Amino acid sequence: MTRSIEIVEVGPRDGLQNDPVLMPTELKIEFVERLIAAGVKRMEAASFVHPKLVPAMADSDDVMARVPRVDGVRYIGLALNERGMRRALDSGCDEVNFVMVASEGFGKRNQNATPEETADLFDRIAVLAHDDKVPVSVTISVAFGDPFDGEVPVDTVAMLAGRAANAGAMEIALGDTIGVANPWDVRQRIDAVRDAAPDARLRMHFHNTRNTALANVFAAVEAGVDVIDASVGGIGGCPFAPAATGNVATEDVVYMLERGGFDTGLDLDKLIETAKWLESEGLKHPVESMLSKAGGFPS
């Protein structure tokens, strides 16, 4: 039987959040519609943070009010605090994603919190989602390295995973926010997280800053992980992570997995079309993905 891998499309949130171009709401809706046409069933579509800090997400309430409601398509909203969690729930997100941070250097600059403080905060606000019966997941950011502190102890990542699971996270993601991970370390950290949170469903969030993202996806899938974040075109980055250019591209992930015999449920040609639409209309600048340049396997 063909094994299925779920790709969570993060282009409309993590992708657009850090793009130099502010995409108008109208085009964001078109972007989401194109993703659905390509088979996307689960996507990050909004971020409920302060609009002054992330201007590209200032229209998140409006986006959530206008996205098409299609059977089987789920929208994830990002929240970093209680106010964001409340807004995400009120806006009709199908899921909320909360971010814990695995290192102090990044944590202080990104959300003014230490790793422990982000875990404490999740304890307090996860209950809001539970009260509303909305699933909540946790992404552990800079889980493979911090732009300011360098090495991130695997024990910190495991501790946060354990706390996320205890507080009721339905899924835990390890985020390589600045694109430093290598596949051997991916395997090691997955093992450590499994020890700390044996029942948690795992998701991986890789950036391709140092070209290792697909190697990391391969290592994660080999380690049994079934859920992978990616953005069409490989758009995105991180304002607090110097040179952190881009999520791994959805079409590149899909090419590798489908050629490797996995089912992603996504249409490679339509993903490539969407990447080209980003280049010509959505963002009007080149994107990083390779499949959008090279095309699929020759036939």
Next chain:
Amino acid sequence: MTRSIEIVEVGPRDGLQNDPVLMPTELKIEFVERLIAAGVKRMEAASFVHPKLVPAMADSDDVMARVPRVDGVRYIGLALNERGMRRALDSGCDEVNFVMVASEGFGKRNQNATPEETADLFDRIAVLAHDDKVPVSVTISVAFGDPFDGEVPVDTVAMLAGRAANAGAMEIALGDTIGVANPWDVRQRIDAVRDAAPDARLRMHFHNTRNTALANVFAAVEAGVDVIDASVGGIGGCPFAPAATGNVATEDVVYMLERGGFDTGLDLDKLIETAKWLESEGLKHPVESMLSKAGGFPS
């Protein structure tokens, strides 16, 4: 004990061969010197094919006459036929690399030969290298897919590997000439080649055309392969392989392997310097590698 992975630097041959810029001999020698300073011990430096077909390699005899002869540094010359083999041996190459082709579509266009014909040819000319006591290796090109024929049967690759081993190849490389390989297929083809040529030392040659090269390196290293081709900057391509843009970049491979706990003997900073020298002086155009943009792990 730390496991060592040997990186064969192919920039001066496979890299330059397909670059739009014809690098003058003087700069090629500087390129080679910079590579040696970065720790490179084994590199493709010349190609003995017809200068009308590959103008960038027309000065190969001259290059071989002028490269620094340093203890422990070995130069590989490429040969596709008897005349090329003779020239490579006469020019003082420390090794010769011969190319078999795994598919007819590419074979007919690249060297006007079927897979079997390339194996027959190797039978005849390997003896020239043996007579001169020069090691000869074989690269099986388009071993993961052909730009014209599409799928390449694993049996053809295994057959060629068996014939290469029988004719005395001291090493067999699987070449993903057009960058279509995926890591699961890498593992499968390595297994098949091991069955057909149990004593052969294996080398892998990946292009990053579809972003999978480092995943393929990881799969190969996990499967026990100890020798990887790469080019500084990720320069290179293939004139008969549409959109085949670039070998996997040496500095990207070195980053992943060294972070994964392996020893490559190469100096990442000096490799990045050399990539930047290619951009500013050697080729005067941007190169594809990611490490040369992002830098190493933050410290």
